[in-house]
Amino acid sequence: MNRFFYTLLLRLFSPLLLAWMGLRARRVGGRWDILGAKRFGYYRGPSWQSKPIWIHAVSLGEIRAAQPLVAALLKQGHIILLTHLTYTGRAEGERMFTQEIAEGRLFQQWLPYDFPGACKRFIKHYQPAIAVMIEREVWPNLMYAASKAKLPVVLASARFSDQSLRQSLRIGSMMRVAYSRFTEIYAQTLHDAQRLEQAGGHAVRVSGNFKFDVQLSESQVSRGRSFAHSVGRRIVLVASTREGEDEMFIPELTRQTRKEQQMDLDPAQRTLFYLIPRHPQRFESAFALLQAQGLHVCRRTDLLAAGDGCSSAVSMCREADVVLGDSLGEMPWYYAQAQVAIVAGSFAPLGGQNFIEACALGVPVIVGSHTRNFEQAVTDAILEGAALRAPNAATAVKQAMDLLEDRHKLESMSDAGLHWVQQHKGSVQRVIGGINEILQRQQS
Numbered sequence: 001m002n003r004f005f006y007t008l009l010l011r012l013f014s015p016l017l018l019a020w021m022g023l024r025a026r027r028v029g030g031r032w033d034i035l036g037a038k039r040f041g042y043y044r045g046p047s048w049q050s051k052p053i054w055i056h057a058v059s060l061g062e063i064r065a066a067q068p069l070v071a072a073l074l075k076q077g078h079i080i081l082l083t084h085l086t087y088t089g090r091a092e093g094e095r096m097f098t099q100e101i102a103e104g105r106l107f108q109q110w111l112p113y114d115f116p117g118a119c120k121r122f123i124k125h126y127q128p129a130i131a132v133m134i135e136r137e138v139w140p141n142l143m144y145a146a147s148k149a150k151l152p153v154v155l156a157s158a159r160f161s162d163q164s165l166r167q168s169l170r171i172g173s174m175m176r177v178a179y180s181r182f183t184e185i186y187a188q189t190l191h192d193a194q195r196l197e198q199a200g201g202h203a204v205r206v207s208g209n210f211k212f213d214v215q216l217s218e219s220q221v222s223r224g225r226s227f228a229h230s231v232g233r234r235i236v237l238v239a240s241t242r243e244g245e246d247e248m249f250i251p252e253l254t255r256q257t258r259k260e261q262q263m264d265l266d267p268a269q270r271t272l273f274y275l276i277p278r279h280p281q282r283f284e285s286a287f288a289l290l291q292a293q294g295l296h297v298c299r300r301t302d303l304l305a306a307g308d309g310c311s312s313a314v315s316m317c318r319e320a321d322v323v324l325g326d327s328l329g330e331m332p333w334y335y336a337q338a339q340v341a342i343v344a345g346s347f348a349p350l351g352g353q354n355f356i357e358a359c360a361l362g363v364p365v366i367v368g369s370h371t372r373n374f375e376q377a378v379t380d381a382i383l384e385g386a387a388l389r390a391p392n393a394a395t396a397v398k399q400a401m402d403l404l405e406d407r408h409k410l411e412s413m414s415d416a417g418l419h420w421v422q423q424h425k426g427s428v429q430r431v432i433g434g435i436n437e438i439l440q441r442q443q444s
Helices: 003-028 060-075 087-096 098-102 116-126 140-148 162-171 173-180 190-198 218-231 245-262 280-292 300-307 311-319 331-335 356-360 372-384 393-405 407-423 427-443
Strands: 053-056 080-084 106-110 130-134 153-158 184-187 204-206 235-241 272-277 297-299 322-324 340-343 365-367 387-389
Touching (some): 003 140, 003 173, 053 060, 060 080, 060 087, 060 130, 060 427, 080 087, 087 098, 087 106, 116 140, 130 427, 140 173, 153 190, 153 427, 162 173, 162 190, 184 427, 190 204, 218 311, 235 245, 235 331, 245 272, 245 280, 272 331, 280 322, 297 311, 300 322, 331 356, 356 407, 365 393, 372 387, 387 407, 393 407
Parallel strands (some): 053 080, 053 130, 080 106, 184 204, 340 365
C-alpha cells in the first residue's frame, strides 16, 4: 500500500472511525471534541508561542511515560506543545502539569487526524522546532507533512514487537517510508532497535525505557504510606485490570476473603485487597461484580468524600474486604500502600501494563503470561528477583498470599526492585542529549 491509497481508505472509512471514537468517548466520559475544528487542523488566529518543542503522548500510558522527559525539558527553559488523541491522556497531562499550563510554559492540543491537509495546517500553525513521538506513534501523512516542512521528528522510548513488525511489513512501502523519515529513533531495547531497523528506521539507537526515570509524586507516596500505617492491614493490589480481567480476579479475591473469614481472624489480621481498573469506563461494572459476590466494597471516591486520610476513611478501610480504585492519577498513592502488587493487563492477551512504578517503590510484583509490551523489562525483573510470573489469576493471588507469609522473600524482592530500577535510569537524559544536538544543528 502507498500513501495515496491509505489516504483514500482513511477518507472512505472516516465516518465509521469517527463513530467508533464517539462510542468510546461516551463510555469513558469527558470532552473529546471528536468533530472539533482543531481535530482537523483549523485554528483561530496565530499561535502565540514561537518554536515550541512538540511532544506527542497519545493516551494515558504514554503521557505517564513522557512525564520525566517533559519535566526535564521544562527545567531547561523550553516551551512545550503537548498533544494527545484521547481525553484520558489529555486529562492526565493537565493534572501533571497544572502549574506549567497556568504559567504559559506548556500548552495542550489535540493531534489532528491523519489527513494530509490537517497535518500540514497543524505544523504550519504551531511551527515547532522539533517533534518527539512517544513509544510507537507513527502516522504516514503526519510524517510526510513533517518531512515537507523540514521538521525533525524523534521517536523516543520506542517499543516495537514482532507482531508490530509483521503488521508493518504487510502494509508495505508506506510504513517503511514513514519510519525512514524519523530523524532519530531511541529504542527501549536492542530487540526493539533491530525490529525498527527492519521496519525502515535509520539512526536507531538503544536509550532505554522512560518509565525507569519516572518521578513519582512524593506527596502521594507519603500520604499512601501514612494511610496504610493507619489502616494497619496487609494490603495486596490488583492493579491496572483491563477487559475481562476483573472477571478473572474477583472470584479469587472472594475465595481468599471467605477463607480468612472462616479462620475467624480479627478484621485487622485479614488481607485488604485493592482492585484498580485501568480505564474509568469500567469502574461501575467492576463495582457491580464485587457487590454481586457479596463483598464489602469501599470505593476510593468514598474515601475522598469522607476526607482523604481522616479517621472515618481509615475506619471504612478497616472494615472493607476490597477497595475499588475508581480514581485517576493516583497510582503512587495505591502502590505506596501495598506489600504486593499484581499488575494486570497481562492475564488476558493485552500485552501487559507498566509495573516499573511498583518496583520503584520497592513493591514486589506479580505479572501474567501476556507481557509483549514489556517483555524485556519483565524478563530482566524476574532475573533480578524483583518480579514473579503467574499463568493465571488464581496462581497470582496464591503467590501474593505466600509472599505475605514469607517476610524474608518479601524484603528480598523489595530490595531487588529498588536496585533494578536504579540500574536502568538515564534514558531521558540520553534522549535530551539527542534533542539538544538537533536543536543546535538547526541554529548553526
